[in-house]
Amino acid sequence: xxxxxxxxxxxxxxxxxxxxxxxxxxxxxxxxxxxxxxxxxxxxxxxxxxxxxxxxxxxxxxxxxxxxxxxxxxxxxxxxxxxxxxxxxxxxxxxxxxxxxxxxxxxxxxxxxxxxxxxxxxxxxxxxxxxxxxxxxxxxxxxxxxxxxxxxxxxxxxxxxxxxxxxxxxxxxxxxxxxxxxxxxxxxxxxxxxxxxxxxxxxxxxxxxxxxxxxxxxxxxxxxxxxxxxxxxxxxxxxxxxxx
Numbered sequence: 001x002x003x004x005x006x007x008x009x010x011x012x013x014x015x016x017x018x019x020x021x022x023x024x025x026x027x028x029x030x031x032x033x034x035x036x037x038x039x040x041x042x043x044x045x046x047x048x049x050x051x052x053x054x055x056x057x058x059x060x061x062x063x064x065x066x067x068x069x070x071x072x073x074x075x076x077x078x079x080x081x082x083x084x085x086x087x088x089x090x091x092x093x094x095x096x097x098x099x100x101x102x103x104x105x106x107x108x109x110x111x112x113x114x115x116x117x118x119x120x121x122x123x124x125x126x127x128x129x130x131x132x133x134x135x136x137x138x139x140x141x142x143x144x145x146x147x148x149x150x151x152x153x154x155x156x157x158x159x160x161x162x163x164x165x166x167x168x169x170x171x172x173x174x175x176x177x178x179x180x181x182x183x184x185x186x187x188x189x190x191x192x193x194x195x196x197x198x199x200x201x202x203x204x205x206x207x208x209x210x211x212x213x214x215x216x217x218x219x220x221x222x223x224x225x226x227x228x229x230x231x232x233x234x235x236x237x238x239x240x241x242x243x244x
Contacts, residue, residue, distance in 0.1 A: 019046055021080070022042050023080075025068065026076050027039040038064040039235075044239075047211075048211055049210070050212075050227060052228075053216055054229045056231035060231045062215055069182060074095075082179070082180070083102055085102075103180055104172075107185075110165045114157050118171075119140040119141055122168060122175050147171045148167065152164060163190055202224060227240070
């Protein structure tokens with residue numbers, strides 16, 4: 001993989017500023033008369049520039065936690081602040097705006113549009129943000145160059161390997177300069193070599209000052225992070241610094 005050349009992000013609020021602040025976070029799902037409490041009072045803070053893995057078995061609450069952190073769902077009780085903004089006070093339109101402005105998503109399935117070239121896939125968040133066309137292309141090209149795909153600008157997803165497609169997805173997550181990169185099982189569909197390439201990319205992004213939250217059930221993936229949070233039965237079971 002080509003070496004990344006990234007400028008370190010300016011830390012507008014100081015190194016200790018929390019990007020994520022959850023206090024007493026609860027999420028209850030209701031189906032008829034049946035209730036299921038997926039989160040049971042979670043307290044979690046993640047600072048600017050941290051690289052955190054959130055682990056847990058199926059049914060542990062980690063997917064619910066990801067949806068809350070990603071503003072894809074809202075809490076039943078408790079508080080969530082994203083980059084200082086109280087998410088609980090926002091309506092659906094405002095939540096969509098926060099997702100576009102403050103979050104960069106990387107998913108297991110890539111979610112690339114097969115008919116679009118790599119750079120056009122990367123520019124999509126900027127279209128939603130109403131960035132002018134010339135600036136969109138410039139920023140999309142720069143993001144692809146950052147992840148080592150400057151020579152694949154006009155390739156469509158079907159012309160790229162799985163690892164290359166995931167790097168396009170990472171470039172798309174980066175292009176809006178988000179406060180947080182949220183990666184949900186990003187290596188789940190990749191072979192071992194592509195997995196190492198993508199994880200090396202996250203390592204580089206962390207070194208350059210990006211805040212990354214990685215959702216995974218694989219310990220060997222989580223161990224690339226500098227902090228590992230384990231969730232079980234809707235609660236944080238452990239929160240440990242990774243000494244690597």
